Amino acid sequence: MSIYLQDIPLNEALARFDNALKKASLSGVLGEETVELHEHLVGRVTAKPVWARISSPHYHAAAMDGFALRAENVAGAMPTAPVILTVGQQAAYVDTGDPLPLWANAVVPIENVEALDKDGQITEDARRPHSIRLRAALPPWSHVRPMGEDIVATQLVLPSGHVLRPVDLGAIAAAGHDRVVVSRKPRVAILPTGTELIEIGQPVEAGKIIEFNSLVLAAQVNQWGGEAVRYPISPDEYALIRQRVREAAEKSDLILLNAGSSAGSEDFSAAVVQELGELLVHGVAVRPGHPVILGMIDRQDGSRCPIIGVPGYPVSAALTGEIFIEPLLARWLGRPPHKPIEIEAKITRKLTSPPGDDDYVRVVAGRVGDQLLVAPLSRGAGVITSLVRSDGIVVLPRGIQGIEAGSRVKVRLYRQPEELNQTIFAIGSHDISLDLLAQYLSTYGRRLVSANVGSQGGLVALRRGETHLAGCHLLDAQTGVYNLAAVQQYLPDQKVRILGWVNRVQGLLVARGNPKNIKGLQDLVREDVIFTNRQRGAGTRILLDYQLSLLGISPAQIRGYGQEEYTHLAVAAAIASGRADCGLGIAAAAVALDLEFIPLFEEEYDLIIPSVYTEDDLLQPLFTLAQDEDFRKAVAQLPGYETSRMGRWIL
């Protein structure tokens, strides 16, 4: 039977896998082991209930330093009618934790008695007096920890399937045990494959990719209670991969075979599984991660080892971990699977979604005013930082083609909901200074999350009340003034303020050594110069058009004017590759790709903030930082940055 990338619904895939696991007797706890309490046990799962062998305390114990006595002997004691007890007969000194003498039924703390010598005078020898005087009565069993106060012998201390925490170890020991029976850790072999992969730390070159999926998968496995074993990178050679899978099956409870899962010429995973056992599933209707493989490998002794073909793209790999590996490990350990906190929120952008798949969208989340909002992050399956930055996942289920901006969605949170109340939302044009700001704000207990939708997108978000601030650098071509006109145009009825932020140098990016000897925009009309442009609407494009009009240059005179890139870095890449001779952009992009930079203009990047939030406690640290020497210095050190306007209210 050949199942070739036929996406099936997630629940159907899980059911097939489940069935095969049951047949192989692999659907419950894999095994048990007894571990001594002082070995590393936190996170392990109890495989048997823990019953108390002894009580704790296992005798009546003094709860205070003082004198053991019988409560009835001091009944009626009052300030004006004190009672005197003779030590050695009616009272005995005890330290906290000492067993109570058999005849006693209460303890009076030492600070509540007057110690007397044999003449009835107050003595300094408080712990060995002749007698003690009490000026208050006390009920029986005062300041005594009765036997079994904590644990009664035979009682259940912990059920099975319990994930051990530090305090649990104390209770197990107090209940008279020195070891505990826990589920055996599932051994998980992780096999990265791909001729293009290089080990971490090796020099990178074009076409080579740093292998890190195995690092992520191993950390996931260990975090979820398994024991990961990373195998070396296997190049895309069928026989080698087959050999390693065969070996791993003999030594492991589960194999994660990474990459080679889709339809490429060197994607061998499915064929290997097919040859060495049974291919159950190839393709699950989830994105990212759809080319998942589920199967069983036959061992020499006739038993079977489950195998998961984990798709190569890093986000797909990590999500495959969460969707397939975590629940399987939970089952093998006998604990409940992880259940994320789910909240409902409003989504800030329209999303389209493949109707055949469950679509896992990474989002940032925060509270703006009284609304909980989520903004989608990059959806590329290769963008590992989208998972790093994400506060949660919105699953757009199969059967829908997308959702409108403003729809309510369910969010599986990666963080505590309270953190969303300390979140400053910045939707608009992104700037590197905001990354620095985020770092500084974290010391004030604030989180800055930003979604880059461009300057105009930020103004739209402000209009909808969906952001605390928007980074903006929109030049008015009539006046040459930044941001004021745009704010008046987009937000005529809204009370907003403009906080001066940074001046950024924009200039021409050219190859090292400036081989075409380009000096300024006037060179763009030269026949031998090829330019590359930014997309219409981008702040840099508006700046270019404005400056060209001042020089009286028409776009038609410029070779490459119609060639549009969407980011500063894409412009830089076009020049680095030799596709173009120059482009307008920021200095940081030149630094990133080792280009030369010809500074030409300063543009003004400001933060637009609704007036209500300028008074809000949430944003105060931002205003503090805008005046902070250290922070301003750090921003000014970014290439091409200047901070003299930072913190000044422009509107």
Ligand SMILES: Nc1nc2c(c(=O)[nH]1)N[C@H]1C(S)=C(S)[C@@H](COP(=O)(O)OP(=O)(O)OC[C@H]3O[C@@H](n4cnc5c(N)ncnc54)[C@H](O)[C@@H]3O)O[C@H]1N2
């Ligand atoms: N014709 C089709 N092509 C692709 C399909 C498809 O359905 N039809 N699916 C796409 C999707 S979706 C995914 S996901 C990927 C999965 O591909 P593979 O599992 O075969 O993985 P590769 O192609 O080898 O790698 C993809 C990508 O990820 C990088 N990679 C791989 N391993 C690692 C690692 N250990 N650490 C870091 N990065 C890794 C690899 O270099 C590639 O860039 O296929 C699509 N194609």
Ligand code: MOO
């Ligand atoms: O399924 Mo792929 O993982 O969409 O990226």
